[in-house]
Amino acid sequence: MHLIESHSVPLQEKPIRLQEYAVGIFHTIPTKSGIKKALKKKLLFVDGNNATTALFIHGKETIELYQPETKTALKKLILPLQVLLEDAYLAIVYKPAGILVSGNAFITIANALEQNLQKSTQKDAVRPQPVHRLDYSTSGVLLIGKTSSAITTLSKLFENKKIRKTYHAITIDTMKQRGIINVPIDKKAAYSEFEVLASEISERFSVLNLIKLHPKTGRKHQLRKHLSITGNPILGDKDYGKEELILKGKGMYLHATKIEFEHPFTKETISITTELPKKFRKIFPNCNL
DSSP states (O other): OEEEEEEEOOOOSSOEEHHHHTTTTOSSOOSHHHHHHHHHTTOEEETTEEOOTTOEEOSSOEEEEEEOOOHHHHSOOOOOOEEEEEOSSEEEEEEOTTOBSSSSSSSBHHHHHHHHSOOOOSTTEEEEEESSOOOTTOEEEEEEEEEHHHHHHHHHHHHTTOSEEEEEEEEESOOOSEEEEOOOBTTBOOOEEEEEEEEEEETTTEEEEEEEEEESSOOTTHHHHHHHHTTOOBTTOTTTSOGGGOOOSSOOOEEEEEEEEEOTTTOOEEEEEOOOOHHHHHHSTTOOO
């Protein structure tokens, strides 16, 4: 088995059963039925111990989700990745568009990490795992944990909003120059800050905008949903775009450009930026980050 996700539990007002609390805390098993299956297969651990359906959560525990080795996972995956930063604790890689971060598919970023990263020399070294997600169609910077403590600590930094992410997107139709979208998602508060960097008149799309985005919260598909709600869907977004304006064959124009945080172990400031993909620069050739 190898660790795929980790979650740190905040202090609870009253104890709650693990199978109830764990619903929605992991990207790979977001449903209650998925949690029950993981418990049955003994893939959930709390503070290093195998969890059961009888376990109650009180707060300050660490819940870890493991994945069993499968014949598919043991195949040799040839998928070179661009490594932007790496040390004994963590790494930052470039995720191309059109590849899953993790899951049951064979071709995923998670399955390609071991061949692209050096094994950690730390005592709690584990199989490298992404500590956040990017959608299948989104490209850009992806943060990886290489030790158990790094995965847990980086997950806490995300929960406490100590990691700042910058995205760029191309959107459709006229927008305000800048602003904050604060429409709730799934009945939870959600905030996205945006700034229009450039606009171009388009015969098919009326107006195309190159925008910079800072998600202040981390709801699922937050940026895509927020921009769709305002009437400015992301170019190429098949799920939240307008049916008559779907751009086929080019993918979605959403890119995770930058990630910034304080390294939890060395305390140095980490700031990694990638350039816009070529398809962005074809539409906005004169725009520099």
